[in-house]
Amino acid sequence: MAITSIQKIDIITHKEHRKGIVKYLQDRGLVQITDVKEEKVPLLFEEERDIEKELGNLTYILKFFSRFEEKKGMLESFVKPKFLLSRKEFEKIIKEFDYQEVYEKCQRLERRLNRLRHTFRKLHSWKEEVLPWLDLEMLLSDVHPTLKTEVVLGAISFQVIEDLLKDLKKATEERLFFKIISESKIKRYILLIYLKEDSQKISETLKRYNFEQVLYPHLDITPLQLNSFIDGRLEKAGRERGELIAKGKVLLERSKVKVVALYDYLANLKAQRDIQSSFSQTYGTFRISGWIRKEDVRKLKEELEKRFKEIEVITKDPSPKEKVPIALENRRAIKPFEMVTRLYGYPQYRAVDPTPFLAPFFFLFFGLCLTDAGYGIILSILSLIGLWKVKEGRRLFQLLFLGGLATIICGALTGGWFGIERIPHFLERIVLFAPLKDPMIFFILALALGFGQIVFGVIIKMGKELSRHQFREGLLGEGSWIVIFSGILFLILSLILKNQQITAIMGEEQAKRIGLWLLAFGAFSRVVLYGLFSKRKIVGMGLGLILLLDGAKNFLGNVLSYSRLMALGLVTGVIAMVINIMAQVAFETPVIRYAMITIVLLVAIVVVKKFSKAKYIIAVALLVIIGAVFKKIPIGGYVAMLAILLVGHPFNLAINTLSGFIHTMRLQFVEFFPYFFEGGGRPFQPFKRKEEYTIIK
C-alpha cells in the first residue's frame, strides 16, 4: 500500500503540560493537529517576551543585511541557501545571543548611511553648478558689484548668444566686457562686466533672452579651488561610506548566522503558541486532536507517557466518511516520482497511489523525449551537483538524475551522442535503430508504449474494482476492454505476419480470425453482458454501448497522443545536429569565423564590464584587429566553433529537458490518470519545526 495508513489521535492531558507537550510535538513532527471546532475559552498566555515585536526587529536586521550581501548566483536566486548548524551550536546561540546590540548597530549604521546619501546628493549638485566655471580665473568674492560696475555670471542658449551680444553692445554703446567661459552642447556660460548706470537697459535685454544668472556666495577662492574642495569632500564621504559598508559587512558576517538562528527559533515559538488556539480545553485539562501515521502511534504513545505523567492518548481508525489527510510512502527508487503525483494533486485516502505505476513509464518517456546519451550524461552530472550543493528541493534533482540515466539508455540505443552523425564503431554496435533514418520505427514505438500504458491503466482500474467487490464493473466493464485490447494485439500480429511473409506459431489468417473474434466478444460482453447484469437491463445495455463507443474514441485519441514522444525525441536530435553543422560551417567559413570571434570577445568585454568609455573604444578596435588576424589562423575557427557549441547545446538541453519533463508529466496526467486515479486528497502536514534559514543537523 503506497498510501500510508493514518489514524485519528486525541491527546488529553493536564493544563500545566501544555507548553511542554506542544514543544515536544513540534520537535517530533509526527502529528497533524486539526482545529477542534467547538466553542473555546480564549487562551491566556503569561507572556515572557513579545515574539511579534522581536521577529519584526530581526526581519529589519535581515533586510538591512541584504544591502551588503554579495550578489547571488543564478542557482541561489532559485533556491535560498540555508545555514547548517549542530543542535549544540543552535542552542548556544539562542541562549547567549543578544540581538539588541546588533539591532542598534544596524539602526545607527542605517542612519549614518542615509545622512551620507544626503551629503552625496548635495555635493554632486554643487559640483554640477561649479563645473562650467572652472576656467574663470577669479575669486568668487569678486563676482559682485564694485563701486561703479556690475559683475554677472550666467548661462544662455547657444542659439541666441550672437543676437544677445549685438543687442547688449547696442544698448551700452560698446561699454561692456564680455567673455565666454565655457560651452556645453546647448549652453554658453558667460561673464559680463558693465557699468552700473547701464544696468537698467542690460537687465531688460538679458531678460528678453532668458539669461539665467548664477549667484555665488562671497568666497575667497576660485571655482577651480571650490571644485577641488568639493572633490575632497566627496572623497571623504566616499571613504566614510566605504568604511560604513565594511562595518556592515563585518557585522553581517559576525552575526548573520545568529540572527537567522534566533529568527527560526522565535518563529517556531510563535507557531507553538499559535497552534494552541486549536485545542479544546476545560478548566483543568485540554485536548489536542489530529492525525498520525499508524506506524508512529506506538512510538509516540510510549514517549508521551514517559514524559508526561497525567496523559491519555486515544487513537482510532478513521470512519469511512472522514476526509483523511494523505501521506505517500514508497520505496527509495520510486520516491522521487512522488513529485509528479504531488504536482497533480493527492489521491483520496482509500484510492490507489499512482506513483509506483507511473514511475517506470515516466522514466522511459523522459528518456525518449531527449534520446541523446551525451545530454543524459550532462543532465545526470548537473543534477548530482545540484544534489550536492542544494539541501532543499532534492526530489527534483533526484528525478532529473533518474531522467538523465534514462536518457543515457535511450540515447545509447538510438545512437544519439550530442547529435553527432558519425559515431565511433563501438557505440554504433549497440544502436537498435536510428530515429532520423527510420522515424517510422520511433513512431510505432511511441504508439506501442502508449498502448501499453493505457492497457496497464485499465488493468489497475480492474484490480481496484475487484478489490472493492464491484464485479460487474471489474469483469464486464474493464475485463471486456482487456479482451478487446488482446484482439487488437492479434490483429497487429497478423499485419506483422503479412508484412514479413513468415508463418511462425500461427498463420496470418489465423491470427486475424482470433483477433476479430476477440474484438467481437469484447464488444458483446461490454454491451450485452454488462447490460444483462444491470438492474435495468435495457438501460444497462444502452449505457454499455455508449461507454464502449466513448471508450474506443478516448482510446484512439490517447494512443495517438503518445506520438509526442517521437516528435520531442526527434527534435532534440535535429537541433543538436543543426548546432553541430553550424559550428562546422563557422569553423570553415572565414566571414562567420570572424564575426563569431568578434561577438565572443565583445561578450567577454561586457561580462568583464569594468571598462571606461575610452578603454571600451580601444578594446573594440583591438578586437577588430585581433579578429582580422585570427581570420587567417585556424585557432580562430576553433574559438568560433566552441562558442557555437557551448551556447547551442546547453540551450537545446535546457529547453528540451523542460518540454520533455512537462510532456512526460502530461502523458501521465491526461492520458494515464483518468483510467483509475481518484484525486481530491489533502496532504498530511504534521505540526513541526519550520526551518526557514537554518537546518539543524
Place this chain on the structure above:
Amino acid sequence: MELGLAIAIAGAAAAALFAGIGSAIGVGLAGQASAGVMSEDPEKFGNLLVLTVLPGTQGFYGFLIFFLVIMKIGFLGGEVPAISVYQGWQIFFTSLPVAFCGLLSAIHQGRVCTAGVAMTAKQPADFMKSVVMAVIVETYAVLGLLASFLLLRGVKL
C-alpha cells in the same frame, strides 16, 4: 532556374522571418510584464527570466529551418545546385509549418507567459505551474519544426 532559387530563398527567409517576429512579440509581452513585477520585487528575477525567454524558442526553430534550407541550396559553400521552379516551391512550402506555427504560437505563448508572470507575482510557489501552461503552447511550435524538417529531408535536389 533562377526563379526556383528565388522561391527557395523566399522559403528560407519566411521561416526565419515569421518565427522571429512571433518570438520578438512573445518575449516582448512577457518581458514587459516581468519588468513590471521586478520593479516591486527584484528577487523574482530568476523565475521571471524563465517565463520571459520561453517564447524565444520559436525564433530559434525558424532559424534552424532557415539554416537547413540555405545549406540545402548551397549558400554555405559548395556549388549552388540548379533548382527548378517546382523544387523552389517545394522548399518554400516546407518552411511554412515552422514559419506560421512559430509566429502564432510564440505570440500566444507570450500571452500565457504574461499571465504566468502575474501569477508568479502573486503566488511565487506556483511558478512551475505557469511554466507548464506555457510549455504546452510550445508543443505546436515543436510540431511545426518537425514537420518542416521532415518535409525538407524529403525534397530532392
